[in-house]
Amino acid sequence: MTVQELVKKVFFVEILKGLALTLSRLFTKPVTRRYPKEKRPAALGFRGLHALVRNPATGEAKCVGCGLCAAICPSRCIYIYTKEGPDHKKVVERYEIEVLRCVYCAFCVEACPFGAVVLTPHYEYSDYSRDNLYMTKEKLLQNWDKYMGEEGYNYFDKFWNPKADHFRTPKEQPKWRKS
Ligand code: SF4
Numbered sequence: 522m523t524v525q526e527l528v529k530k531v532f533f534v535e536i537l538k539g540l541a542l543t544l545s546r547l548f549t550k551p552v553t554r555r556y557p558k559e560k561r562p563a564a565l566g567f568r569g570l571h572a573l574v575r576n577p578a579t580g581e582a583k584c585v586g587c588g589l590c591a592a593i594c595p596s597r598c599i600y601i602y603t604k605e606g607p608d609h610k611k612v613v614e615r616y617e618i619e620v621l622r623c624v625y626c627a628f629c630v631e632a633c634p635f636g637a638v639v640l641t642p643h644y645e646y647s648d649y650s651r652d653n654l655y656m657t658k659e660k661l662l663q664n665w666d667k668y669m670g671e672e673g674y675n676y677f678d679k680f681w682n683p684k685a686d687h688f689r690t691p692k693e694q695p696k697w698r699k700s
């Protein structure tokens with residue numbers, strides 16, 4: 522053991538350095554948040570709870586029941602039931618998503634030619650009941666009203682055609698080291 526190492530050991534130099542670092546951190550702004558009291562908005566393009574888009578003209582679901590979303594879904598968790606309506610038109614009787622099996626790939630959103638299904642920014646939907654996480658057409662339309670609404674009509678512009686400033690570092694981004 523060298524003299525330098527001996528001095529370090531005798532005077533607890535490394536421990537004192539660690540304590541000094543801890544003390545200096547006591548007076549800096551914390552980067553952690555007290556969730557759920559403090560929340561941050563979801564990042565752009567966040568893939569949260571599903572919703573069916575309402576047609577602004579009719580107030581009904583935009584979905585026409587083509588089934589492309591169900592065909593592309595890798596989890597096979599979208600179920601669509603159609604029937605023949607007036608004038609031999611196809612009517613979407615039921616549109617259901619088994620949320621617990623979803624992997625949030627957003628292929629359904631990408632595949633839909635009508636922009637009729639979206640993944641909302643809502644992420645706080647854990648539950649004790651499987652039934653509550655089985656989304657029916659009515660629930661999916663309610664999700665649209667609750668989590669997207671009028672703003673939701675810009676969803677595809679924002680999410681699928683992101684503008685350059687959407688990729689900048691968020692002002693709120695915690696900094697771990699001084700740059
Ligand atoms: S996000 Fe992916 S896994 Fe989930 S419903 Fe859509 S296609 Fe299926």
Ligand code: SF4
Binds near residue numbers: 584601633635
């Ligand atoms: S792809 Fe779009 S329009 Fe076709 S069934 Fe799915 S949500 Fe409806």
